Amino acid sequence: MEKDLNVVGTRVPMLDAALKAKGAALFTDDLVLPGMLYGKILRSPVAHAKIINIDTSRAEKLPGVKGVVTGKDIPDRQYGIVPMAKDEYVLARDKVRYIGDDVAAVCAIDPEIAEEALELISVEYEELPAVFDPLEAIKDGAPVIHDGVKNNTSFFIKKEFGDVAQAFAQSDAVFEDTFYSQPVNHAPLEPHAALAQFDPLSGDLTVWSSTQIPFFLRRNLSNTLQIPESKVRVIKPKVGGGFGQKIDLFAKDFCAAWFAMQLGRPVKFLYDREEVFISTRQRHPMYITVKTGVKKDGTILAQDFRAHADGGAYNSTAPTMIALSCFFLMIPYHVPNLVYEGSHIYTNKPVGGAMRGHGIPQARFAVERQLDMIADRIGVDPAEIRIKNSIHAGEPHSAGFVINTCGFSESVAKAAEAIGWQQKRGKLPLGRGVGLAGASFPSGVSNMSHISSGAVVQLGRDGAVNVLSGAADIGQGAETVISQIVAEELGVRIEDIRITAADTGITPLDPGTFGSGVTVRAGNAARLAAISAKNKIFEFVAEKMEANVADLVARDRQIYVKGSPETGMSMPEALKAYQYADLPMPIVGRGSWMAPASEPTTLFKEDGNFAPNYSFMTQAAEVEVDLKTGKVKLLKMVTAHDCGQPINPMLVEGQLEGSVVGGMGQALYEDVIVEKGQVMNPSFLDYGFPTFLEMPQIEAIEVETDDPIGPFGAKEAGEGTQLSPAPAIVNAVYDAIGVDFMELPLTPEKILGALEKKKKE
Amino acid sequence: MEKDLNVVGTRVPMLDAALKAKGAALFTDDLVLPGMLYGKILRSPVAHAKIINIDTSRAEKLPGVKGVVTGKDIPDRQYGIVPMAKDEYVLARDKVRYIGDDVAAVCAIDPEIAEEALELISVEYEELPAVFDPLEAIKDGAPVIHDGVKNNTSFFIKKEFGDVAQAFAQSDAVFEDTFYSQPVNHAPLEPHAALAQFDPLSGDLTVWSSTQIPFFLRRNLSNTLQIPESKVRVIKPKVGGGFGQKIDLFAKDFCAAWFAMQLGRPVKFLYDREEVFISTRQRHPMYITVKTGVKKDGTILAQDFRAHADGGAYNSTAPTMIALSCFFLMIPYHVPNLVYEGSHIYTNKPVGGAMRGHGIPQARFAVERQLDMIADRIGVDPAEIRIKNSIHAGEPHSAGFVINTCGFSESVAKAAEAIGWQQKRGKLPLGRGVGLAGASFPSGVSNMSHISSGAVVQLGRDGAVNVLSGAADIGQGAETVISQIVAEELGVRIEDIRITAADTGITPLDPGTFGSGVTVRAGNAARLAAISAKNKIFEFVAEKMEANVADLVARDRQIYVKGSPETGMSMPEALKAYQYADLPMPIVGRGSWMAPASEPTTLFKEDGNFAPNYSFMTQAAEVEVDLKTGKVKLLKMVTAHDCGQPINPMLVEGQLEGSVVGGMGQALYEDVIVEKGQVMNPSFLDYGFPTFLEMPQIEAIEVETDDPIGPFGAKEAGEGTQLSPAPAIVNAVYDAIGVDFMELPLTPEKILGALEKKKKE
Secondary structure, eight states, rough: OOOOOOTTTTTTOTTHHOOOOOOOOOOOOOGOOOOEEEEEEEEEEEEEEEEEEEEEEHHHHSSSEEEEEEESSSSSOOBBBBGOOOOOSSSSSSEESSSEEEEEEESSSSSSHHHHHHHTTTEEEEEEEOOOHHHTTTTSSSOOTTTTTTEEEEEEEEESSSSSHHHHHOEEEEEEEEEEEOOOOOOOOOEEEEEEEEEETTTTTEEEESSSOOHHHHHHHHHHHHHHHHGGGHHHOBOOOOOOTSSSSSSSHHHHHHHHHSSSSSEEEEEHHHHHHHHBOOOOOOOEEEEEOOOTTOOEEEEEEEEEEEEEOOOHHHHHHHHHHHHHHHSSHHHHHHEEEEEEEEEESBBOOOOTTTTHHHHHHHHHHHHHHHHHHHHHHHHHHHHHHBBOSSSSSSTTTOOOOOOOOHHHHHHHHTTTTHHHOOOOOTTTTEEEEEEEEESSOOOOOOEEEEEEEEEEETOEEEEEOOOSSSSHHHHHHHHHHHHHHOOOOOEEEEHHHOOOTSSSOOOSSTTTOOHHHHHHHHHHHHHHHHOOOHHHHHHHOOOOOOGGGETTTTTEEEOOOOOEEEEEHHHHHHHHHSSOOOOOEEEEOOOOOSSSOOSSSSOOSSSSSSEEEEEEEEEEOTTTTTOEEEEEEEEEEOBBBOOOOHHHHHHHHHHHHHHHHIIIIIOOOEETTEESSSSSHOOOOGGGGGEEEEEEEEEOOOOSSSGBBBBOSGGGGGGGHHHEEEEEHHHHHHHOOBOOOOOHHHHHHHHHHHHHH | OOOOSSSSTSSOOOOOOOHHHTTTTTTTTGOOTOEEEEEEEEEEESSSSEEEEEEOHHHHHHOOOOOOOGGGGOEEEEEEEESGGGGGGSOOOOEEETTOOOOEEEEESSSSHHHHHHHEEEEEEEOOOOOHHHHHSSSSSOOOOTTTOOGGGGEEEEESSSSSSHHHOOEEEEEEEEEEEEEOOOOSOOOOOEEHHHETTTTTTEEEOOOOOOHHHHHHHHHHSSSSSGGGGEEEEEEOTTTTTSSSOOHHHHHHHHHHHSSSSSEEOOOOHHHHHSOOBBOOOEEEEEEHHHHHHHEEEEEEEEEEEEESSSSHHHHHHHHHHHTSSSSOOOOOOEEEEEEEEEEOOOBBBOOOOTTTHHHHHHHHHHHHHHHHHOOOHHHHHHHBBBTTSSSTTTOOOOOOOOOOOHHHHHHHHHHTTTHTTSOOTTTEEEEEEEEEEEEOOSSSOOOOOOEEEEOOSSOOOEEEEOOOSSSSOOOHHHHHHHHHHHHHHGGEEEEOOOTTSOOOOOOSSSSTTTTHHHHHHHHHHHHHHHHHHHHHHHHHHHHHHEEEEEEETTTEEEETTTTTTHHHHHHHHHHSSSSSEEEEEEEEEEOEEEEEEOOSSSOOOOSEEEEEEEEEEEEOOOOOOOOOEEEEEEEEOOBBSSSSSHHHHHHHHHHHHHIIIIIIIOOEEEEEEEEEEOSSSOOOOOGGOOOEEEEEEEEEOOSSGGGGBBOOOOGGGTTSSHHHHHHHHHEEEOOOBBBBBOOHHHHHHHHHHHOOO
């Protein structure tokens, strides 16, 4: 692989950074259309009830109200982001299933009137018994939340690799522990919004939405509105963070489109922060029991993993999440024998969905915590037990994953070294401790229903490169990364690239932003498109220079015969000359990429390679526990990280810092507190995620590998680092005060209670 | 040629008609960006003066003012839409040359403050003698408007074809007559506007402008701002008419960009109606003397044509306009010997520029009027003299034009028949009369500096076709026509097409909208892109069907073996299958088209084919002159029109109706009245163009030809029909009252004066 890179691997500032910093970037709510109307959603105040009647007449009569819609008015189509898990109406039809469920929508000339009109809608509910605890919900006789779903268990997956019973029998020791991971909210800075416009002549619907997946949103709108997909255009403006919460279709998308079509005027919906908390998505709370069999030296022989995920009122990504929790028990450790049982359980609570890490942070917390506990119990060093069980590139893998590159064991060693493991672990004064945890994550998943990433690269005569990509930049910098890849491949400068991304009316197909697949998938597509465009201009230049295409290289705007950079012509000269040649043509390269897989998806199959490649990381934390207040302070977090070749080290660091904050939140601060179905802390103030003040020292160590599949050797860098901070912190708390916490988050109350209990022992 | 068409040739409503009718379409002034500022231009109150000093300090101190700029602050670059004719600063540097000249610009937090600040700018002028009459301006000793331009004549073109002196000598009669055509304003409904945003990080400037030529505007901004062309992105929102007036760069474009770059905030400029009248462009007033030698039977042997065009203070399109006036004397009549002398003369008045017909309506008025006068003098029927002198397809042409198809003589006969020529001409009562006039127009010009039209056609798996075209729809329906061409070629329906047009950051190069070249140029490019995309899907389908690509046809969303429409598969099925094949790729077709020509442009050369093809038309008018009030009422206008195969007959009719109104205005109503350099009627109310109330009965007769070069046989339909209504009306007035008018417009005063004079004779 050519390693003499010019643009890839450099710290290019995010292309839209200045516009965002100046408040000039256009997010959905910044868009203004002439004659625009405003919508609001009426939400259920009860956790579980039949809807007997909805009287909208008073709301309709309020001056300024243009329309009211309820579930009975719209097509009878259930929605679900995973086709096999459709269970939700955009507006409730016969039942509401949680406090916050979408019941009706109002459209008015301003948001205040719309809000006022909501209060004039009378809904007659017949309340039903509700269930809030998933372990209660699975019992016979529990309230039925969805007809026909036995024990409220909408998905149950059991998988076994190897022979677990035999392996347990062969183990020197078997340990069983139970953990709980709490609900946390994504809390993107930009609340969810949608703006829709309808052209009654052409029947074209245009929806601007704060979405992570424009092409899937198009499909979901087409399905719920019952209009052809080709008549729906989804445009993604700037998106202020998603973290998985902006994957689903929401009532705001549907209702904006619905009213735009009914009223013939543009309609905007903007959720307030409370709505984001109660009625979008959150990370699934999960009860996990892990039973692990090990040899004396710490080698893992078998694992039995049982998870009960509290899905809240609807499925959202339920089957995917439950399957992911399973597969990611197979990395970064070699687990030759595994049995997995995962249940997705309905409760009358806010809905769980995809969230950074998607089912895995919960599992990782359990496994990484237990690994420390086992190490302690059998007298092995926690760093050593991780290195010992590490998977390695090229080795056969129990679930059939193909691991081309793997820097995991090296990451453990480096993280341990950087945190001062040898000097500190078990040796710091009471209240101070270190801990570590490992993880791995896929760079997207293989072949999803043949939804490839596409890219089109156009070369203009002015030397500018226009890139059309379907990838959805939601703040992570995907457009910058794709631009760097194109610039590198074409041999131009980053400032020559102009990218248009995620407008289903202009850009080619792309699955969107989830599963950390964007850099590899859309990056490869863009690279292929750049190669295809480059070949066209190379053919022209080769003829002019009487050289062979194969001998040409392009670098820093210059095209020349390899080894003779003084020859040749500049890219702008070449483009101009091409346009002045006999038949000037726009130079257009096209590219497409999809991780190869023999079947549409291996996600729910027994084995097969799950992803194009896998990132690996170890995080090591040092904490200080205030023994008087119970407050845990994260002093330092080291991340030793194999994300292949980083396309943009600065953006990788940004992802990593965000991950550390997310992991700290999960470990110490965040918890969506729900009492009888009512979220008690639905605001930034009450929810209390970590802020600037809580930021630890962050050290990043690159464990370089050179992946053969990712563009220029890249692997994912967006989610893997979110998986291990929480267990690393909790493991460090154990080192600091000798208490094994099994439940998140470690609030001061829990710390003080544990210290108190310990004192009594 | 395949004549079994499905979409081309049908009356598809303009794609954006509904959005425009509902006020939902976004014109430049409808765009709103966060933190947007507003600009205004300070204009010269004097016709000719040196600028001694500009004091902007009081304006700068006005609260709310963010910036003031004068000609001294900006790069010293002259601007001109024609490179050889650059003579204008975006903001005046040392001199002002007409009342309305751009002197300074202010940027403020609202338009009212900006307006107020203009009054606080003190400009010290040293007034210079001014000249307003072009025939005075060419005299020795006249005030010098531009240094170094002798006799204020910035362009003088003399051309001769054949031997004019000899031909006059051989003529049976030679007639010389002098005509005057007045200044008229384009008066687009949408005033000129620009909005600019600058990204200080990338250095990217984005300008939304009510422009007809986004790619040239990009070039002109790059040049005047002195930043690379690749850093300028021009986006054309909806444009509410241009008619040539939106071809130039204006101070609003430059200053919006300038302030955006200086202040780091978006800046909008919107001209008011008075500014549109005084400081944009208008049709050149022209003094024309024609000397024509004919045989007894009316055969034209020679013409000597001398034109003095009053260009106002700057060149704008001067050389082009002057050259066009010449070349269009060679169509639609056979003029074997021609001498032409054309002068473009500076005066201290508003600036002449391109306007529908661009220099030709004035020439056509003179020639068509004189043709009637000659017919009368030698006793030949005006219709007959036109038919006798008509050029014909395939005949050699004196200027080297290649006329593949020509329906002119047929158009004369049909227009005459439809107006009732035989029954009415010379036979109606006093005050009532009929008249006719002919014309021809090119469908764009050949090779302009290798600026081709490009198009990209993308086929999505949803069956939608996304078209990227650089063509600028300014209200004429270019997007609809291009969409029809793509739909026809791909064999899909019009509603399957979604077009994105004229965004230099997304769409391929295109010269823009002028010279009626869009349908042929951009239409051919789009057709080629569609063919290229179709070939890709055909290759796939052929393999699947075990058929030959060459045998496949696509029609109405179905792909099948020719002759067996029951076989095959639908286009959406094919696209879906293609995407599910091993390597799904976006299907992207690219096309480019430019009228072939051996040299970059033939416009200023002695001969060569001027355009890809030529439209032909005859218009016949019936008028009623109120002998008491002098008011002329146009009762009926017949247009017999060869525009090849109309892509969309409804849009052709729309163009034709607009042309009739424009021609009526030129003949009877419109006149930009200038007194000592001051425009006296710069408002819709005072200017008084024809309205709904003045509309005549309009009859359109199609003279079908099938052009081999235009897409699906099409030729231009936007400008040709604007050329002959005025002479047809004036010829009809002659028939009605026996007065030969030589000057436009025929106001009631002139009619009454002439009747009075006639009575005395």
